[in-house]
Amino acid sequence: MSLKHALLGFLNYGSMSGYDLKQCFDQSIQHFWSANLSQIYPTLSQLEEEGLLTMEVAYQEDRPNRKVYHITEAGRAELRRWLREPMETPPQRQPFLVKVFFGGNIAKEDLLAQLRCQLSLHKEQVSAYQGPVRKVLQQYIEATGLAQEGLFWGLTLEAGIKQKKAWIEWLEEAIVKIESLDMPVTKD
Amino acid sequence: MSLKHALLGFLNYGSMSGYDLKQCFDQSIQHFWSANLSQIYPTLSQLEEEGLLTMEVAYQEDRPNRKVYHITEAGRAELRRWLREPMETPPQRQPFLVKVFFGGNIAKEDLLAQLRCQLSLHKEQVSAYQGPVRKVLQQYIEATGLAQEGLFWGLTLEAGIKQKKAWIEWLEEAIVKIESLDMPVTKD
DNA sequence: TAGGTCATGTAATAGGTTACATGATTGC
DNA sequence: GCAATCATGTAACCTATTACATGACCTA
Structure with missing residues (x-):
């Protein structure tokens, strides 16, 4: 654990x-x-x-x-x-991708609304990582005086930022692709 | 659920x-x-x-x-x-980043071994996504004749590939940074 | 003959979330 | 007067994993 x-x-x-x-x-x-x-x-x-x-x-x-x-x-x-201890990569469950996978069951606009909502959430989060979260980490480093470990802490933040950016890129591309799609509008 | x-x-x-x-x-x-x-x-x-x-x-x-x-x-x-239904972005737990965060407790070489191990695992997985996994999905699309949904299925695969690539990039950068680091070698 | 496929489940355990419970002090 | 902070926990519940159980058929 x-x-x-x-x-x-x-x-x-x-x-x-x-x-x-x-x-x-x-x-x-x-x-x-x-x-x-x-x-x-x-x-x-x-x-x-x-x-x-x-x-x-x-x-x-x-x-x-x-x-x-x-x-x-x-x-x-x-x-x-x-x-x-060696470890594998734990399978990451992505409930949002379950929605995309079965997205054909709802109207195009409803799916797009979901994607746009996720996009704005991820954008908010990446801003937080690059701003306040980074600041707090910096203070943590100064307070403890652990410069060496500070580097590792920073690396974990970078990882988070990279992940978020990958999501944002994918969401933006997915939105464009779906927008240019012919899809039945009437699903209730 | x-x-x-x-x-x-x-x-x-x-x-x-x-x-x-x-x-x-x-x-x-x-x-x-x-x-x-x-x-x-x-x-x-x-x-x-x-x-x-x-x-x-x-x-x-x-x-x-x-x-x-x-x-x-x-x-x-x-x-x-x-x-x-609207959803937020569920917090993704990353046990590997916990190891990196506390990486200062082990020797540099031990940490690097961990990073390299993860790197090769992610590389394997991205290859699988781009090869066999994509192939099976393609067969699934042909078998069901669901071209429209096939697009959504493909999008979920793209998302997975983007995530993996982000990990790989980060791991490669992290390895370089840590390699060029002065760190006490004796930790038991 | 040993292991894989087909096909169903139960039980135990682990890990995490949400709700509930207590109670003093401090600040608005 | 009300909410937040400090400080500890318990109980119920949800989700997922692992181990166990059964049993026939097919393939190497």
């Missing part, structure tokens, strides 16, 4: 609570991975049981107490083991 | 058994969707209960009997409803 290893990865930078980890996810890897608190908390307990983390309660006044997790040597070893 | 609607989509071309549907999946949409028989069978029963399909047993000698499913008017309506 990548979630486990992402948690180990962040905790290897420094000890944190589940709540903190959620912020880390949202601020630095949300463009290719996300997790809910309701998934993070039980997973942390599990990692503790497995001896990959230890937990310590930080008592606070005025605020709820925090459970601060620390990575163990076994945790570090497991992280490195996983990072080196 | 896209699986349900993919099943409806195929059954709208013609009545089939679960086993047949599995072949349809493997022959025409496996590059963006896949399903196991153990998932298809219960889903078909569910669709029948919902009144979107009807079932008829085809008795056979020498072979196990087949359960042939037919789409109903309600099923067709549901398919069209779903096809027109």
